[in-house]
Amino acid sequence: MEQAISSVDRATSELRQMIFSGELAPGSDHLETELAERLGMSRTPVREAALTLRAQGLVELRPRRGLRIAPVSAQDMRDIYDILTELESLAAARAAEARYSRADLATLASTINDMDTALANDDLRAWAQADDRFHRELVRLGRNARLSMIVSVMRDQVRRARSTTLFMRPKPVQSNDDHRAVYQAIAAGDAKTAHDIHHTHRRQARDMLVALLEKHQLHGL
Amino acid sequence: MEQAISSVDRATSELRQMIFSGELAPGSDHLETELAERLGMSRTPVREAALTLRAQGLVELRPRRGLRIAPVSAQDMRDIYDILTELESLAAARAAEARYSRADLATLASTINDMDTALANDDLRAWAQADDRFHRELVRLGRNARLSMIVSVMRDQVRRARSTTLFMRPKPVQSNDDHRAVYQAIAAGDAKTAHDIHHTHRRQARDMLVALLEKHQLHGL
DNA sequence: GTATCCATTAACGTATACATAAACAGATAC
DNA sequence: GTATCTGTTTATGTATACGTTAATGGATAC
Structure with a gap:
């Protein structure tokens, strides 16, 4: 009875990984559509993951600019x-x-x-x-x-x-x-x-x- | 140029208010559909608000059971x-x-x-x-x-x-x-x-x- | 009476559709 | 050259559609 991983969970962990690795550079902006395509899913799970990541302080959501990867000064x-x-x-x-x-x-x-x-x-x-x-x-x-x-x-x-x-x-x-x-x-x-x-x-x-x-x-x- | 309040923001603040006032009792469950209807919007913004509230520790999300209002022991x-x-x-x-x-x-x-x-x-x-x-x-x-x-x-x-x-x-x-x-x-x-x-x-x-x-x-x- | 199995229901997760409004470019006025 | 206006583009916010799957209840076996 393996637990099929949900798209939201996958989006959350893959985006986290991409942030930690620097693949998504600090300060850079990324549109929901672009990320959804990269992850091979629709915008919905990406949006939901983005909300979680925002709550964790890893990204900011900037309407019409996309997700900004939070820089650390x-x-x-x-x-x-x-x-x-x-x-x-x-x-x-x-x-x-x-x-x-x-x-x-x-x-x-x-x-x-x-x-x-x-x-x-x-x-x-x-x-x-x-x-x-x-x-x-x-x-x-x-x-x-x-x-x-x-x-x-x-x-x-x-x-x-x-x-x-x-x-x-x-x-x-x-x-x-x-x-x-x-x-x-x-x-x-x-x-x-x-x-x-x-x-x-x-x-x-x-x-x-x-x-x-x-x-x-x-x-x- | 007043800033029309978004549905997500409204859902978030109204749900918070309902939790603080006890209108949504600690430990009680509430389906997304029910809450959406109560707030006069579709499920989408309610779901997004729920994610934020979960990150703030105010609710738990229990698939097919709905949002559980987090009790405080x-x-x-x-x-x-x-x-x-x-x-x-x-x-x-x-x-x-x-x-x-x-x-x-x-x-x-x-x-x-x-x-x-x-x-x-x-x-x-x-x-x-x-x-x-x-x-x-x-x-x-x-x-x-x-x-x-x-x-x-x-x-x-x-x-x-x-x-x-x-x-x-x-x-x-x-x-x-x-x-x-x-x-x-x-x-x-x-x-x-x-x-x-x-x-x-x-x-x-x-x-x-x-x-x-x-x-x-x-x-x- | 109790436990197990199965059919039904419906809530959720995700995809898609669509209206809105912000960003941008090109044009116009000065 | 600069600034303002306007039309176009497009990312977003929200609604809706839909397949999947967990929960429920009833039937059956014991």
Whole structure:
């Protein structure tokens, strides 16, 4: 009983992919008809996908101009990281309060190992993926479905900018140490430490990324 | 040249209104066709509005069952207030850092006066409205458009529950004092104090509301 | 009486049709 | 040359059509 994927879902995920990959460039406009043709469907599912993507901040709808792929400025990056900082730190605190067993934290621990391995291999893409998994798992452990949703939407908004700057940034050694410290605080049930370390971690990430964007004049990524 | 309001916009705002007023009861299901007829339009704009409302967490879309008006449990309330607490407190800190002039803060100050007046008159509805304006203005002063958006979506999700419990809660005297203290910290440029007071303020509001919902068995408001 | 199967119904997902109004170009006035 | 006007084009907003498929109820088997 396989679930035939609906056109709307396909449009949503394919458009997301095209945005993340840069195939649809930040700031560019695309007519509904054009996208519908590219995706091999009628305008209706494209329109519906567009509404969802707009709600997630990935596109703007400009009547008679088409969908505009939302650019992300340095200021946007700051704003988004501020939100991520607060909400992920809250999740870290809640995770610590939840008194998870080591077994419950196994997934979190494994992402940290993956990051270590990737770093040893100088494989930045693998590192970024493991980093992503760490943050996603951390938020999941915080057990607040709305918070998870918001964080994942914000994370998507900076995905392009993050992958563009991935190879410009210094080796993320500090990141791994931070993650390990957060993990240990959660395992120890120390909510305040988990919160504060993660907070500092995210604020540093924000400053580093914003500096990169501004230095390289990467406007509207 | 007045801007003829589009059907989608009308559907969105009318459905929102019907949800807030309780005309569409929490947990109830409503077919697209039925709603379209009630609003005097075809299914298309109703569907599009539904997608937006889903993104805002106000309805769920259940194929062949219709739109379900999202209920808000005590746990939901806790989750939402946790998010509001962090984000509004961040906004308060940012507002303090922005070094606004007294003139810039006039609107904020006026909402506090309105709350005092309303409380003196025992007019709880007017108090709630002024309280809303205070929080909205506070967030606006934080200058983070995405944060403002998230906060307003979260606030909408608990709107029904708040108005239901409005007359059960103790007189919000403490609230007015808290708001005044936050205002003064912002005016003084003291980000930490603004943040911490508002944080405590929101956490207390959360505990009070959650206790009310649980005590009165108000499930799925 | 209960459970299973099947026919019927109707809500949805998607495609298509169409009127409206914005964008653009070309023409005209100055 | 510049600005305004006008006609044309076309993307959109909305309505409608239609096939698919999940939900419902009744019949049948036990």
